[in-house]
Amino acid sequence: MRSIKVLATNSTNVFLREKLQENPFTENCCVQAITQTRGKGQRGAGWEAEPGKNLTFSVLLTQLDIPVEEQFKISAITAMAVLKVLKKLNIANLQLKWPNDILADKKKIAGILIENRLEGKNIKNAIIGIGLNVNQENFIWAPRATSVKLLKKSNYNCDVLLQKLVEQLEKDIYKLKNQPIEEILAAYKKHLFKFDTPCTFETNRGEQKTGIIKNVSKQGKLSILFEDGILQEFALKEVKMLY
Numbered sequence: 001m002r003s004i005k006v007l008a009t010n011s012t013n014v015f016l017r018e019k020l021q022e023n024p025f026t027e028n029c030c031v032q033a034i035t036q037t038r039g040k041g042q043r044g045a046g047w048e049a050e051p052g053k054n055l056t057f058s059v060l061l062t063q064l065d066i067p068v069e070e071q072f073k074i075s076a077i078t079a080m081a082v083l084k085v086l087k088k089l090n091i092a093n094l095q096l097k098w099p100n101d102i103l104a105d106k107k108k109i110a111g112i113l114i115e116n117r118l119e120g121k122n123i124k125n126a127i128i129g130i131g132l133n134v135n136q137e138n139f140i141w142a143p144r145a146t147s148v149k150l151l152k153k154s155n156y157n158c159d160v161l162l163q164k165l166v167e168q169l170e171k172d173i174y175k176l177k178n179q180p181i182e183e184i185l186a187a188y189k190k191h192l193f194k195f196d197t198p199c200t201f202e203t204n205r206g207e208q209k210t211g212i213i214k215n216v217s218k219q220g221k222l223s224i225l226f227e228d229g230i231l232q233e234f235a236l237k238e239v240k241m242l243y
Contacts, residue, residue, distance in 0.1 A: 001028045001029060001030055001059075001166060001170060002027065002028070002029040002030070003029065003030045003032070003166075004029060004030065004031045004032070005031075005032045005033075005034070006031065006032070006033050006034070007033075007034050007035065008033060008034065008035040008036070008037060009031075009033045009035075009036060009037070010036070010037050011036060011037075011058075011129070012031045012032070012033050012036060012056060012057055012058035012129055013058045013113060013115055013127050013129040015031050015033075015058065016029070016031055016058050016060045016127045017115065017127060019031075019060075020060065020117070020125065020127070026060065026062070027062060028059070028060055028061055028062055028170065029059075029060050030057055030058070030059045030060075030162075030166050031057060031058050031060075032055070032056070032057040032162060033056050033057065034051055034052055035051040035052075036056040036131075050136045052158075053134060053135040053136045053158075054131065054132060054133050054134045054135065054136050054147070054158070055130065055131065055132040055134055055158050055161060055162055055165070056129075056130075056131050057129070057130055057162060057166075058127055058128060058129040058130070059127070059128045059130070059166060059169060059170070060125065060126075060127055060128075061125065061126050061128065061169075061170065061173055061174075062124070062125045063124070063125075064122075064123050064124060064125065064126060064173070064177055065122050065123070065124065065177075066122060066123045066177055067121060067122055067123075068116075068118060068121055068122060068123055069218055069219065070181045070218050071116055071123060071218075071219060071220065072099075072181075072185075072216070072217070072218060072219055072220030073176075073177065073181050073184055073218075074114055074116065074123070074126050074128070074173065075099055075100045075112065075114055075220060076100075076184050076185060076187075076188040076216075077172050077173055077176050077177075077184060078100065078112055078114065078128055078130075078169060078172075078173070079096050079100040079102065079112060079188070080096070080172070080187060080188060080191065081165070081168045081169045081171075081172045081173075082102055082110055082112070082130065082132070082165060082168075082169075083096065083102060083191060084168055084172075085161070085164050085165050085168050086102065086104070086109070086110075086148075088164075089148060089152065089156075090152075091104050091109075091148065091151055091152065092104070092105070092151075093105045093106075094191070095191055095192070095193040096188065096191045096192050096193060097192075097193040097194075097241070098192060098193070098213070098216065098222050098241070099220055099222075099236060100112040100114075103193055104146055104151055105146065105151070106144075106193075106243070107144050107145055107146035108133075108142065108144055108145050108146070109132065109133050109145070109146050109147060109148070109151075110130065110131060110132040110133065111130070111131045112128065112129065112130050112131075113128075113129040114126055114127070114128050114129070115127040115129075126173075128169065130165065132148075132161065132165070133145060133146065133147035133148065134147060134148050134149065134156050134158050134161060135147065135148070135149045135155050135156060135158070136149070137149060137150060148161075181218050185216055185218070188216065189215075189216060192213065192216070193241075194213055194241065194243065195213050196212055196213065196214065197212065197213070198210055198211070198212055199211065199212070199213070199241055199242070199243060200241075200242040200243070201224060201239050201240065201241055201242065202239065202240050202242055203234075203238065203239050204237065204238050204239065208242065209226050209227065209228075210226065210227045211224040211225055211226040211227065212224065212225045214231065217233065219235075220235075220236065221233045221234060221235050222234045222239065224239070
């Protein structure tokens with residue numbers, strides 16, 4: 001896979017999106033930014049990262065041909081690929097927080113943002129943005145964040161970690177893209193934070209209710225059984241977990 005490193009860009013996802021618009025035949029590639037000025041997470045939240053201390057990168061994967069109704073397959077495989085790499089670093093208490101944040105000891109260590117490009121009823125290409133906290137020790141705007149260094153008490157080589165992440169991601173996506181999504185979701189839910197456990201949620205209407213996560217659909221929607229016995233399904237940005 002071709003690799004590009006830039007000193008600064010507003011967003012590595014935007015960088016690859018523009019590259020793909022310029023040349024629709026662009027092959028698989030990875031773009032890493034030392035500084036990302038407008039990096040985004042889920043819900044449009046900014047991503048706090050000290051220049052040179054963390055990984056902020058995006059990967060373009062082409063020729064996926066995944067049915068659009070199974071779009072969450074890419075998110076689930078990506079999240080579990082990141083989890084695999086972190087487990088090899090002997091980081092304990094790793095979990096996935098819906099839809100695709102990575103937690104270590106209940107603190108966020110990595111986040112993922114995916115943009116799918118459609119062709120007909122299939123996802124043809126995906127731009128997968130990943131932020132991983134590696135050597136940063138102080139988080140001003142994200143008090144519930146952690147890093148590899150904070151957990152392991154030593155510095156890690158960002159370039160080595162990047163190579164491992166990209167290799168694992170590319171390998172898993174193409175290996176598992178045709179696997180039944182039910183099997184992928186079953187593996188994903190085994191690592192899902194607060195799955196089948198009472199927790200407080202806040203809806204986009206500002207309502208706070210106690211409920212239990214019961215399922216994640218093929219489209220990535222979250223099913224929550226609330227204490228009043230009502231089962232509701234939520235898409236991204238429609239509900240958040242309070243913990």
